[in-house]
Structures are given as C-alpha cells and as structure tokens.
Amino acid sequence: MATADTPAGHEGHHEHVHYTSTGLENRKIAIWALIGSECMLFASLISTYLIYKGRSKVGPFPHEWSCKTSNVVGKTAELVAGCAPADVLKPILDIPVTSQSTFVLLMSSLAMVLALAAVENKGHPLPAGAGWWDRCLASSKFWLMATAVMGATFIGYQSYEFTSFVHEGLTIKTNLFGSSFFTLTGFHGAHVSVGVLWLLTLFAIDVKRGLKGKNDVLLVDICALYWHFVDVVWIAIFTLIYLIQ
Amino acid sequence: MATTAAPAPINTPAGTSYAPGEATGIWSWLTTVDHKRIGTLYLWTALTFFIVAGIEAFIIRLQLMKPNNQLVSAEMYNQLFTMHGTTMVFLVIMPLSAAFFNYLIPLQIGARDVAFPRLNAFSYWVYLFGGIFMTVPIFFNVAPNGGWFGYAPLTTMQFSGGLNIDFWVIGLQILGVSSLAAAFNFITTIINMRAPGMSLMRMPIFTWMSFVVQFLLILAFPAITIALFFLQFDRFFGTQFYEIAAGADPLLWQHLFWVFGHPEVYILILPAFGLASEILPTFSKKPLFGYNVMVYSGIMIGFLGFGVWAHHMFAVGMGATADTIFAMATLLIGIPTGVKIFNWVATMWGGNIRFTVAMKFAISLVALFTIGGISGVMHSSPPTDLQQTDTYFIVAHFHYVLFGGSIMGIMGGIYFYYPKIFGRYMSEKLGNWHFWSFFVGMNMTFFPMHYAGMLGMPRRIYTYDIGQGWEQFNLWSTVGALLQGVGLICFVYNFVKSRKRGEVAPNDAWGAGTLEWSIPSPPPDYNFAKIPYVTSRYPLWDIKQPEMTAELTHTAPDAGVIADAHAVPMHEETQYYTAKSLGIPMPFPTIKPFFAALFMVLMMAGLVFIHLDLFWVAIFVMIGSGAAFVGSLYGWLTSPLE
Structure with a gap:
C-alpha cells in the first residue's frame, strides 16, 4: 500500500508499520x-x-402554548384559556x-x-x-x-x-x-x-x-x-x- | 528489498498503451483498484459526457440561431440547457479534474497508490452510475428542466410535478457521494503518502491546487446535500422547507445552494490552474515564478470562496449592508487570482518557450480566464450586476471562465499528460487544428454574448422576436459553436487514434521536472520500483540539468526518515518489472466496490418509483438494494487490501 517494503500477502492482524509522512495512520x-x-x-x-424558528404559522410550537382553532399563541397556558380544551396545544x-x-x-x-x-x-x-x-x-x-x-x-x-x-x-x-x-x-x-x-x-x-x-x-x-x-x-x-x- | 536475486525486467515492444505485464480484459477494469486505471476510466467517461453535453449545447445554439426558431419546443429547451449545465459541471469538468487527481497525485508525490484504493474504485463507479441515471431521462423527454441551480420553490411539486426534477435531485445526491468519498481519499493521500523529503512546499503545484479543491469539496458539498435532502423531503414526504404559504423563506435554497455553488466554481477552475502551472514552466524551461505565492493565492482563493456566495443573489434584494459586504469580498478574490495571472506571465517572461499544443492551451487559459475574470469583477458591483444579471452577459462571463479557463486548461493537461498515460504522443498537427478551432470558435461563440446581454437578451429563453438587435450576435455565436464542434471532432479522432499510432514517448516526454516523469510511460502498476527521496521542487531537473534549479534550496530529509521508507536518491527508472519480482505488495483487484456502488445507486434511485405510483416497488428496491449495499460494504471492509 504505502511506501515501505513489506512482505506480500498479509492477513488482517499482522503488525505492519507503513511509512507515512505524518507518522499517523x-x-x-x-x-x-x-x-x-x-x-x-x-x-x-x-x-x-x-x-x-418562530416562522411556523400553525402549532404545535416548540416552547409556546397555542390554540388550534383561533391560532392564538402565548407563553403561558392562561393565554389560551378561552380555547376549547381539545384544541389546546401544549409546548411540545x-x-x-x-x-x-x-x-x-x-x-x-x-x-x-x-x-x-x-x-x-x-x-x-x-x-x-x-x-x-x-x-x-x-x-x-x-x-x-x-x-x-x-x-x-x-x-x-x-x-x-x-x-x-x-x-x-x-x-x-x-x-x-x-x-x-x-x-x-x-x-x-x-x-x-x-x-x-x-x-x-x-x-x-x-x-x-x-x-x-x-x-x-x-x-x-x-x-x-x-x-x-x-x-x-x-x-x-x-x-x-x-x-x- | 524482500528478494535477494536481482529482478529481471520484462521486455516488450515500447509504446503499448498498457504497462507490460498487466492484466487486460473487461474483468480487469471492473475489478481494478489501481489509481492510474481508475483515472483513465474517469478520463474516458468524462470525455463521453463531454460529447453529450456538447451536442446539447449545439442544439441550443441551433435553436437560438435565428429569431422565432421552432427547432425544439420550449419544454425540450428547458431540459437541454439544464442538462448542458448539470452535465458540464458535475459529469465533465469535475470528473476530468478527478481523472487528473487520480492519475497524477500519487505519481507527483512519489506514492504507489492512493490511501484507500478500493474507496477510489467505489467513487468512480458511483460517478458512472449516477451519470447514467442523470443522462438517460433526456431520451424519454423527462430530463431535469429546472436549471443546473434547481431553484426551489420552482422545483417543488407545486411548480415542477413529474419526474424531471426527481432525476436531478437524486442524481446530484449520488454524485455528491462520489465526490465526497474521493475527497477524503485525496486529502489523506496528500497529507500522509508523500515520499520522504516531499515537504508541503515542495509539492508540485497541481497537487497543491488539488489539495485545496479537496477541502472545498468536503466543506461545500454538505450544504447542497442538505438543500437537496430538504427538496427531496418536500417532494416525496410532504415537508414544508420550501413551502412559502407555510412561512418558508424563499431564499433558503438560494443561500444553501450558493454556499456550495460558489466554492464549486473554484472546484472547477483550480485543477485547471494547477495543470497550467505544470505546463507553463516546462515549456518555458523556467521554474514557476513565485511558487510560494502561487500556493498562498490558491489557498486564499479557496478560503475567500466561502465568503462570497451571495453575489449570485444581488437581484433578490438583501439590502445595502449585505450587498456591500459580499461585493467587497468578491473584489478581494480578484487579488489572489490576479497574482496567479501575473505569475504565469512572469514564468514565461524571458523563458525559452516551445509552442506545443499543450502550451498553447495553457497560454490561452491565461488570456481567456483574464477576460472572464474581468467581467466577473464588473458584476461584483451590485449596481452593475443588476443591469447584467440573468442576461447573456452572465452567460458570456461564466463560459469565459469555465470554457476559457477550465476546459482549455484541462485540454492542455490532456495533451501534456497523454504520453505519460498512454505511452504515445498525440498528434501535434491535429492538435493544432483542435486548438485553433476551439480558440477561435469559443471567442466567436461567447464574445458576442456580452453584446447580446448588454442589449437585454435574457438567459434561458428558448426563442426571441426579431428587431431587438440580437440577431447577428446569436448568429455569430452559432457559427462559433459549429467551429468548436469541428475542434471537438479533431480532438476525439486524435485522442482515439494516437493510442495505437502516435509517436512513442520516452519517460520524460517534454523535459519536465517533477516526479511523474522519472518513471516509464505508461507507468507500471507499482509506479516507483524504488521510492526516491526528494530534495527540491523540480527533482528531475536537478539530476538532468542541475543549473536550472540551482537557485532553489536543496536539503535531503533526515537519514532516519529515509531508512524508514527504504528510499533511495532521486533517479530515473526505465525498465518494467513485475511488482512480485520487486517484492512490492499490491492491493488485490476486487469487484466489491463495483457492487457496493451499484446497490447504493439503486437504493437512492428507487425513490423515483414513488412518483410512478409504485409505492411497494420503491420500498422493495430501496430496502433490497440497501441490504445488498450494506452486505457488500461488510464484505469489502472485512477482506484484506493486499
């Protein structure tokens, strides 16, 4: 493979030291x-x-609460309190x-x-x-x-x-x-x-x-x-x- | 040496296109892991695609020859210009450069092969299968039709239904795998497999430019890979990355694409710069002027190349600040590029110039690239660019840099290295016909495009009305294209014929100074019977004409390093031996990379069946060939190399 002379026909585990410019493999x-x-x-x-981030038009959002029907978005659950429970999307x-x-x-x-x-x-x-x-x-x-x-x-x-x-x-x-x-x-x-x-x-x-x-x-x-x-x-x-x- | 008895040379008539004693036949090519054979395969394949792309370009020129022409339909025209661009960039210029990377890098640094010979074979087969996958659809009228830049959202399902863009997206992913695998290979080869004494600042300049290009590849390709994945997911799985109605940014694709696309420009031109930097000193009988500065400017071009992508996007309205920053960065790139131009001129200055065909191509690169470079500096300024963008002025510009630069440089490289690769010279007479019809033809084709562009002729239109002052420029361009076609025919004939009938070439076909010319032409499979240690930049000139490199510093590497590598002083080798008689271990030929590549390409291509409403066929093909791919990979990785 590299530059050094090594015995031909080697199998997987023999120890070979090929010469390399950096000494690394x-x-x-x-x-x-x-x-x-x-x-x-x-x-x-x-x-x-x-x-x-923040460009999605519909929920669920990563960190915010939102309402599926009215598209209201907020940091806390209270902001979407008017939303029907089935439509509330939690921060995910x-x-x-x-x-x-x-x-x-x-x-x-x-x-x-x-x-x-x-x-x-x-x-x-x-x-x-x-x-x-x-x-x-x-x-x-x-x-x-x-x-x-x-x-x-x-x-x-x-x-x-x-x-x-x-x-x-x-x-x-x-x-x-x-x-x-x-x-x-x-x-x-x-x-x-x-x-x-x-x-x-x-x-x-x-x-x-x-x-x-x-x-x-x-x-x-x-x-x-x-x-x-x-x-x-x-x-x-x-x-x-x-x-x- | 492992053997005690002196090995006997093989005597065969000189001038065969194979090194004597090597296996021939189709199986030997399918299973080869020899970097020289893989390089030759790249060369043949890329030249074939060059003819395909040339025919596409010629049809485009025939269509635009006169106003209101109806030779091809608008739809077919879209496929033609898309495939011309895609083919020239990904299937012609990059692989032609790869042919030289493969063939030359190990020879120039004094190595017996690349770092990972089987990975190298894999890269080639992936390229071949990917290229076929991209090219065949044009015969069924479903070739990609969204431009080589594939701007999304134009290329999403909403605006580009049908299979056309699917072939493009998946085809580019496949070719990306090939380029990336090759790039990891060459980076490792150049860093780690140089002969003793071959310090970085003694590497031939072609190897240096290739080294820069490999870094551009590994850092730029991931950006387009991701952009393509997004588009693929949008088209096949319903994601919304380019869905404007869902709030997506219409510029996301453009940014990701050009973050890749601008470094890609340097990926295309730097190898040609490297070839010219080998040819000009050889035929001027002078060392390259300002070697160090040439290296630093190559690195600088690569580095700055990552900071200028948005100059392709001035027309989208990024705002004054962004425009200014990108304009200034673009102007800066003119400096290292200009340095290179002047250094080439200074290399020729006072030299003992021989005007061979290779030299003519190299000189024409310097001249034509300068024209393209200057028009490039013109539209680095946003106000100017707004007048020129999307007109034929841009088409003129990038054909001057890519045809006048890359293709002319690579053609020079082919004439220059043909004797090394095939053992015979190409005909200089036919070469002169080729050169002059290319040179005159390309100027006749592309120079009038500057005028057509300034008169407002837009790019990518399939026909135009009379009375806009574009007629005569388009006619000139078409005549020029015809002339280039004549040149291409001369070249192909010359290339094919010279393999058997060209004049036999010695080791050092042109009196050049670098390592690859110290071994027989064509080189034996082991390259160097004895690894030489290198004491200067033009080692062959040192032993043949020491006075020519007298002013350069010559230092031998440490004795310890030489002993470690069993290296001997710089010498010429003229005899062929078998690797076995010299005791040199050679990698086994293997078919596994071929199958790994085939199954990987099938796995990626299987996705197309989804848009043919054959969902289960797609699943079957993808999972089946995916499993076969992993299987071949395990078989490959668990079998010994040599």
Whole structure:
C-alpha cells in the first residue's frame, strides 16, 4: 500500500508499520476529514432550524402554548384559556425527558473512552490483587457493549419522543418547526444508529477473535472519534433547540 | 528489498498503451483498484459526457440561431440547457479534474497508490452510475428542466410535478457521494503518502491546487446535500422547507445552494490552474515564478470562496449592508487570482518557450480566464450586476471562465499528460487544428454574448422576436459553436487514434521536472520500483540539468526518515518489472466496490418509483438494494487490501 517494503500477502492482524509522512495512520486522517465535513452538514441543518424558528404559522410550537382553532399563541397556558380544551396545544419539547436521554448519550462517551483504554491496555497483566472493578475496566467487550446499549437507549428515547409528538399533533408535515425539527434530530438519530451498528460490529469482532494490537486500537479509535463527534453535535442541538427558548 | 536475486525486467515492444505485464480484459477494469486505471476510466467517461453535453449545447445554439426558431419546443429547451449545465459541471469538468487527481497525485508525490484504493474504485463507479441515471431521462423527454441551480420553490411539486426534477435531485445526491468519498481519499493521500523529503512546499503545484479543491469539496458539498435532502423531503414526504404559504423563506435554497455553488466554481477552475502551472514552466524551461505565492493565492482563493456566495443573489434584494459586504469580498478574490495571472506571465517572461499544443492551451487559459475574470469583477458591483444579471452577459462571463479557463486548461493537461498515460504522443498537427478551432470558435461563440446581454437578451429563453438587435450576435455565436464542434471532432479522432499510432514517448516526454516523469510511460502498476527521496521542487531537473534549479534550496530529509521508507536518491527508472519480482505488495483487484456502488445507486434511485405510483416497488428496491449495499460494504471492509 504505502511506501515501505513489506512482505506480500498479509492477513488482517499482522503488525505492519507503513511509512507515512505524518507518522499517523491513513484512516485516522480520513476520519478527521469526515468529521470536518459532517460539521458543515449539521451546521446547515441547525442554521435552517434556527432560521425557521418562530416562522411556523400553525402549532404545535416548540416552547409556546397555542390554540388550534383561533391560532392564538402565548407563553403561558392562561393565554389560551378561552380555547376549547381539545384544541389546546401544549409546548411540545419535553426538556426533563430529553435531559435524561442526553445524560445517557454523554455517559456513553465515557464508556467509549474506557473501551478504547481497555483495547489499548490488552496484554498488560492485571495488577496483583485486582478486584472485580479492575477486571471490568480491562474488558473491552463490556465497554463496547455498554456504549452500544447507551446509544440504543438514546435512540429508544428518540423514538418515544417522535411518537409522542405525532400523538400530540406534530408531524414532519405539520409546520416548519415539524419539518426542520424532525429532519435535524432525525439526521442526528441516523448518525447515532450508524454508530451503534459500528460498535456492535466491533463487539462481534472482539467476541470472535479479541481486539488487540496496534491495528485494532486504530479500529476502535476511529469509531470513538466518530462517536464523540456525534455526542458533541447533540450537545449543540440540545442547547440550541431545547434549552434556548 | 524482500528478494535477494536481482529482478529481471520484462521486455516488450515500447509504446503499448498498457504497462507490460498487466492484466487486460473487461474483468480487469471492473475489478481494478489501481489509481492510474481508475483515472483513465474517469478520463474516458468524462470525455463521453463531454460529447453529450456538447451536442446539447449545439442544439441550443441551433435553436437560438435565428429569431422565432421552432427547432425544439420550449419544454425540450428547458431540459437541454439544464442538462448542458448539470452535465458540464458535475459529469465533465469535475470528473476530468478527478481523472487528473487520480492519475497524477500519487505519481507527483512519489506514492504507489492512493490511501484507500478500493474507496477510489467505489467513487468512480458511483460517478458512472449516477451519470447514467442523470443522462438517460433526456431520451424519454423527462430530463431535469429546472436549471443546473434547481431553484426551489420552482422545483417543488407545486411548480415542477413529474419526474424531471426527481432525476436531478437524486442524481446530484449520488454524485455528491462520489465526490465526497474521493475527497477524503485525496486529502489523506496528500497529507500522509508523500515520499520522504516531499515537504508541503515542495509539492508540485497541481497537487497543491488539488489539495485545496479537496477541502472545498468536503466543506461545500454538505450544504447542497442538505438543500437537496430538504427538496427531496418536500417532494416525496410532504415537508414544508420550501413551502412559502407555510412561512418558508424563499431564499433558503438560494443561500444553501450558493454556499456550495460558489466554492464549486473554484472546484472547477483550480485543477485547471494547477495543470497550467505544470505546463507553463516546462515549456518555458523556467521554474514557476513565485511558487510560494502561487500556493498562498490558491489557498486564499479557496478560503475567500466561502465568503462570497451571495453575489449570485444581488437581484433578490438583501439590502445595502449585505450587498456591500459580499461585493467587497468578491473584489478581494480578484487579488489572489490576479497574482496567479501575473505569475504565469512572469514564468514565461524571458523563458525559452516551445509552442506545443499543450502550451498553447495553457497560454490561452491565461488570456481567456483574464477576460472572464474581468467581467466577473464588473458584476461584483451590485449596481452593475443588476443591469447584467440573468442576461447573456452572465452567460458570456461564466463560459469565459469555465470554457476559457477550465476546459482549455484541462485540454492542455490532456495533451501534456497523454504520453505519460498512454505511452504515445498525440498528434501535434491535429492538435493544432483542435486548438485553433476551439480558440477561435469559443471567442466567436461567447464574445458576442456580452453584446447580446448588454442589449437585454435574457438567459434561458428558448426563442426571441426579431428587431431587438440580437440577431447577428446569436448568429455569430452559432457559427462559433459549429467551429468548436469541428475542434471537438479533431480532438476525439486524435485522442482515439494516437493510442495505437502516435509517436512513442520516452519517460520524460517534454523535459519536465517533477516526479511523474522519472518513471516509464505508461507507468507500471507499482509506479516507483524504488521510492526516491526528494530534495527540491523540480527533482528531475536537478539530476538532468542541475543549473536550472540551482537557485532553489536543496536539503535531503533526515537519514532516519529515509531508512524508514527504504528510499533511495532521486533517479530515473526505465525498465518494467513485475511488482512480485520487486517484492512490492499490491492491493488485490476486487469487484466489491463495483457492487457496493451499484446497490447504493439503486437504493437512492428507487425513490423515483414513488412518483410512478409504485409505492411497494420503491420500498422493495430501496430496502433490497440497501441490504445488498450494506452486505457488500461488510464484505469489502472485512477482506484484506493486499
């Protein structure tokens, strides 16, 4: 592949040191370029959401109460008091519930870090008198699965959020808020789902032959970079879309 | 070297269009992961689309030849100008540049392949299938008809029902995947796979300009990807992104599109600038004047290119502040571009100039791009632009930069690199016919458009009435187009014929100075038998004519780095060996990228069935090929590269 002379016909796990100009592996540079590109993708989505904030003509709105029939919009329930109860649309974003899923996603980044550390430290014997926690920390399978489960939990929360919004009358077709909200968070959810698939693939490899050595550290490392990026994007989305009213 | 016995060279007659000892036949092309073969595939495919787009343009010119002409219907005319623009931008100029990225970048930086050879094959196949998907509908009268810029809400279901725009939206998404995958690949290749001693400031200027272009691609394409997703969702799933009645911003598309669209202009022109910067020094027998400044201006053009998109939108009424800011940013871009023009002139100044066909094309780029650049600076001023926008003046401007700049530069590149790619020269005699009919023809076509535009002739009209003073300008334009057609025929004939009958080319076909000329023509599949270490910008001139680069600094890389890479001092290689006898590991040929690309394109294209009222067929195609795509991807990623 690269410039160095290496024995021909290598299989997956041999240790190869290809010469590179920077000393970094190619895949590591490529994943950073991908992340740069993804920044622009989410920047376009988030800007569109912010541009369309407050431009929807009918409810439900993210943070305001409204009345379906009279189109009255207000910050409190009292403003739409004259509205028939069946026509009252509540502010739809549920910050407490989404805070839980945000917490889970952020914790998954911690698990990801521990998974990478576990793969990096493979081959180091456990210290004498290591307890269950040390053994747990050394298990890359455990942390990979933990990360994937937390990612899947986030997706579960999102599915719950989406279905409850649909029940409250907000679909992707309802108004500009619906279109831009579902598209933005849906793109993020799709990224998390790809990440979960990626993590499960790594887990399967780990079960099958054990992840260890320089090449495998890189495999986990690029997945981790992607995962942390998806997390950071969620911090931006959560702040801009949920917290700022 | 892994082998102990000296490898034996393969002796075959010189001048074959393949390097000897390589596999031939259709299967070898379908499964190839060799950057040179993929580059050649890009070249052939893009030239085929060039002929298609040329025919479309020629029909447009025949229709506009005289007033009230009825050669094609208004509807067909819309499809023709839309497909001419879309094809030239996405299926001709970008892939022709990609052909050179593929072929040249690894050779210029002293690498044996790109960073991800299979991803590279994937990019090509996605481009080919996407191109077919976009081009075929015109034969069924359902080609895209909303202009290459596809302005929403014009392109929403309300104003553009039917399949036309669906092909455009989905086709561009497909081509975007191809460009992005290639861009990640080349960024990694250039950052990470340079030969020892090839510091960034020693890279050939074509590689430098390509490097800038890859960053433009990865940062600009996401914006249009999102704009296209919104349009796709509006058309297929009933979202309201471009629904004005629901409160949508009618300028959302224009902003997202031009945030991509303006950097796209530099994506189209910078590779041609890079090629000219290789050709001009070679035929002037002088190093490029002001190399550093050329690099910095290329970066500056790319950087400023992200801050000027709204100059395409002066007519929408953004207000004085926005207009002023974007006008000033646009004027600023004139500075680095002007620097490049003057540096090319200074490169030729006092040089020992050889007027080969490649050189003529490169010089004509400098001249014609300057004309297009100056009219560009004219309508960077909003008051002037308001007079010119949506008239033929704009058509004249962007054909001077894209035809006079990109196409002329790329044509020069083809004449220049043909001997390296195919091992034989193209005919200079036919080349001169080609050059002069292109040069005269393009000026005859596009220069009168300035006048037609100033007299108020609007763009995109399929016919016009007599008595507005546009007749003679349109007639001249059509005659010019005919002349360009003659040039194109000369070129195609020359291109095809020279592969077998051209004069055999040595390693260094033109006396150039960069690495790609130190290896046989065509290069063997491993490129460099021994990786050279590089001590200056024109390493080949150093060993052949040291006096020519005497004023440049020459420093060898650290001994540690050289040992790490097993690199040897700069040398020429003339013999062909097999990679095996040299002990060089080569990537396995594989069909997996082909299938991954095919299934991905089918998955994306399946959406069209929804508008044919075949909902379940769409679901079946999309899910079926989606699963097959993921399957091929897993198969690809779990099989070893070499």
